[in-house]
Amino acid sequence: xxxxxxxxxxxxxxxxxxxxxxxxxxxxxxxxxxxxxxxxxxxxxxxxxxxxxxxxxxxxxxxxxxxxxxxxxxxxxxxxxxxxxxxxxxxxxxxxxxxxxxxxxxxxxxxxxxxxxxxxxxxxxxxxxxxxxxxxxxxxxxxxxxxxxxxxxxxxxxxxxxxxxxxxxxxxxxxxxxxxxxxxxxxxxxxxxxxxxxxxxxxxxxxxxxxxxxxxxxxxxxxxxxxxxxxxxxxxxxxxxxxxxxxxxxxxxxxxxxxxxxxxxxxxxxxxxxxxxxxxxxxxxxxxxxxxxxxxxxxxxxxxxxxxxxxxxxxxxxxxxxxxxxxxxxxxxxxxxxxxxxxxxxxxxxxxxxxxxxxxxxxxxxxxxxxxxxxxxxxxxxxxxxxxxxxxxxxxxxxxxxxxxxxxxxxxxxxxxxxxxxxxxxxxxxxxx
Amino acid sequence: xxxxxxxxxxxxxxxxxxxxxxxxxxxxxxxxxxxxxxxxxxxxxxxxxxxxxxxxxxxxxxxxxxxxxxxxxxxxxxxxxxxxxxxxxxxxxxxxxxxxxxxxxxxxxxxxxxxxxxxxxxxxxxxxxxxxxxxxxxxxxxxxxxx
Numbered sequence: 001x002x003x004x005x006x007x008x009x010x011x012x013x014x015x016x017x018x019x020x021x022x023x024x025x026x027x028x029x030x031x032x033x034x035x036x037x038x039x040x041x042x043x044x045x046x047x048x049x050x051x052x053x054x055x056x057x058x059x060x061x062x063x064x065x066x067x068x069x070x071x072x073x074x075x076x077x078x079x080x081x082x083x084x085x086x087x088x089x090x091x092x093x094x095x096x097x098x099x100x101x102x103x104x105x106x107x108x109x110x111x112x113x114x115x116x117x118x119x120x121x122x123x124x125x126x127x128x129x130x131x132x133x134x135x136x137x138x139x140x141x142x143x144x145x146x147x148x149x150x151x152x153x154x155x156x157x158x159x160x161x162x163x164x165x166x167x168x169x170x171x172x173x174x175x176x177x178x179x180x181x182x183x184x185x186x187x188x189x190x191x192x193x194x195x196x197x198x199x200x201x202x203x204x205x206x207x208x209x210x211x212x213x214x215x216x217x218x219x220x221x222x223x224x225x226x227x228x229x230x231x232x233x234x235x236x237x238x239x240x241x242x243x244x245x246x247x248x249x250x251x252x253x254x255x256x257x258x259x260x261x262x263x264x265x266x267x268x269x270x271x272x273x274x275x276x277x278x279x280x281x282x283x284x285x286x287x288x289x290x291x292x293x294x295x296x297x298x299x300x301x302x303x304x305x306x307x308x309x310x311x312x313x314x315x316x317x318x319x320x321x322x323x324x325x326x327x328x329x330x331x332x333x334x335x336x337x338x339x340x341x342x343x344x345x346x347x348x349x350x351x352x353x354x355x356x357x358x359x360x361x362x363x364x365x366x367x368x369x370x371x372x373x374x375x376x377x378x379x380x381x382x383x384x385x386x387x388x389x390x391x392x393x394x395x396x397x398x399x400x401x402x403x404x405x406x407x408x409x410x411x412x413x414x415x416x417x418x419x420x421x422x423x424x425x426x427x428x429x430x431x432x433x
Numbered sequence: 434x435x436x437x438x439x440x441x442x443x444x445x446x447x448x449x450x451x452x453x454x455x456x457x458x459x460x461x462x463x464x465x466x467x468x469x470x471x472x473x474x475x476x477x478x479x480x481x482x483x484x485x486x487x488x489x490x491x492x493x494x495x496x497x498x499x500x501x502x503x504x505x506x507x508x509x510x511x512x513x514x515x516x517x518x519x520x521x522x523x524x525x526x527x528x529x530x531x532x533x534x535x536x537x538x539x540x541x542x543x544x545x546x547x548x549x550x551x552x553x554x555x556x557x558x559x560x561x562x563x564x565x566x567x568x569x570x571x572x573x574x575x576x577x578x579x580x
Binding site for chain 2: 026029030032033034035048054055057058069070073149150151152155167168169170171172173174184186187221224225226251252253254255257297374396397399400401
C-alpha cells in the first residue's frame with residue numbers, strides 16, 4: 001500500500017480534475033508493480049510530444065483521443081490541458097524537423113498533424129524544445145532533484161554526471177509525472193540504491209567520442225538488470241561530450257540508469273567511494289577486443305556507395321558544429337549524398353549567427369533540428385541505399401528498420417565518406433591518421 | 434504434469450497458460466518490436482523475426498530506450514501484446530509497461546531461480562499473477578513434479 005500525502009489524496013479524489021486524477025492513479029499502479037511505498041515530487045521532466053510513429057496504431061485524428069488511449073492507457077477521452085506547476089517541462093524530439101518536411105519525404109498534412117500534437121502539449125504547459133539533449137536548453141536537474149525523462153541517455157547522465165535522481169520509466173509515465181508531479185520513490189530515487197554493484201576495469205585506450213560510444217556498448221551488453229557499474233581506467237581529457245556519449249550508448253545497450261566514473265562523477269571520488277563499503281557482485285574487464293566486438297556488431301562489413309550521412313546523436317552542441325565546419329571548410333560533399341547535422345533549434349540560430357550554417361550549406365550539407373533519422377523512421381530512411389552515422393545509438397536503431405548497409409564511424413570518417421560518396425575500409429574504426 | 438514450479442512476486446493478477454518466448458537479453462526499446470504484428474525486429478536479438486503476440490514473454494528486465502513501454506503499449510492497442518510476462522527482476526521501464534498492459538505478470542525471482550535460464554522458448558508455461566507461481570512444462574520431455 002502506497003502512503004499518500006494531503007496533496008496526493010486531493011488529486012486522487014479528483015479535486016484537481018480528471019486528468020491529474022488518472023495520472024496519479026497510474027503512478028500508484030506503477031508504484032505497486034515496483035513495490036514502492038511512497039511517492040516523491042518531480043520538478044524536472046522531459047516528455048515525448050508529437051505524432052510519433054508508434055501512435056499510428058490509434059486511428060483517431062484527435063490529439064486528446066490519441067493521448068488518452070496511448071499515454072494514459074484509458075478508453076475515455078481526457079483533455080491534455082495542464083501539467084504540474086512546480087515542474088520544468090521540455091519536449092523531447094518529435095518525428096518532424098522544427099521548420100521543414102520536404103527534405104524528409106514527409107507530407108504537409110503529416111507536418112501539420114505533428115504541429116497540432118506539439119501545440120496540444122504547449123498549451124498544457126510543455127516548452128517545445130524538441131531535443132534529446134535538454135541540457136542544451138537549460139534543463140539541468142541538480143544533485144538530489146527528482147526528474148523524469150523520455151531520453152534514456154539523459155536518465156544515465158542525470159543520475160551519474162549531475163547526481164540528480166531519476167529512473168528510465170517510460171514515455172507514458174513521464175507524462176503522468178509531468179502532469180501530477182509525482183513518481184514512485186523507488187530505484188534511483190532512493191539514496192541507498194545508488195551505490196555501485198559492479199566494477200568495470202577499462203584496459204583499452206578510450207579517447208575519441210566513438211571510443212566512448214563503444215565503451216558504453218561493451219559495458220552495457222553483458223550488464224545484469226539493475227546493475228550499477230563503477231568504471232575505472234587511465235582516461236585522458238575526459239569531457240562532458242565524451243561522458244554523454246558513454247551514457248547514451250550504455251543506456252541503449254542495457255537497462256542501466258546510473259553509472260559511476262571513478263574520479264569524475266560526483267558519487268565516485270574513487271571505486272571504493274562508489275561501492276559505499278559494499279563488495280562488487282562482479283568485475284568486468286574491457287580490453288581492445290571488447291571494443292572491437294562492440295564496433296563490429298554495429299558497423300556493417302565491407303563498403304560501397306553511400307547516399308546518406310547523419311551526424312549528431314545526441315543532438316550536437318555548438319562546439320561540435322564548429323568542429324565539423326573546421327574540418328569541412330573547403331571540401332565539397334558528393335552530390336549523391338544527403339549530408340546532415342542534427343541539433344536543437346536555438347543552436348541552429350547560433351550556427352546561423354556564427355557563419356557555421358553557411359559553411360555547411362556551401363559544402364552541400366544541412367543543419368536540421370528537433371528530430372533525428374531514427375525517430376522519423378522509414379518514410380525518410382527508406383529512400384536511401386547506404387547510410388553512415390557517427391553514433392552507435394543511431395546506427396543501431398536504423399539497422400533494425402533497414403536491410404540496406406549501415407556504417408558507423410567517427411565524425412572525420414563520416415565527413416570523408418560524404419565527400420567521396422563511398423564508405424571504404426579505411427573509414428572503419430580503428431582508423432590510422 | 435508440471436515439470437517444475439518457480440515462485441516470484443505476482444504483480445498483476447490473472448492466470449494464463451501459453452507458449453514461452455525467452456529473450457535472455459531482453460528486447461531493446463524504441464523499435465525492438467513491430468507493434469502491428471508483435472514481431473521482434475531488433476537486428477541483434479536472438480529471436481529476430483519471432484512474434485510476442487499471445488506468448489508468455491520471459492525476459493531479465495527491460496533494455497535500452499526509455500521508449501520501451503510505449504511499443505508494448507501500442508501492441509496492446511493492436512492486440513499483438515503477449516498474454517502474460519515474466520521478468521527476472523522488475524525495473525522501472527518494465528514496471529511502466531506492466532502498468533500499461535495490465536497482463537498477468539510475475540517478477541523478482543530468487544537468484545537461483547532465474548526464469549531466463551530455467552525456461553526455454555517453446556516450453557508451456559502457466560503463470561499465476563496473483564500468487565507469483567509459474568509452472569513450466571518442458572517441451573518434448575517427460576516432466577516431474579517439484580516444489
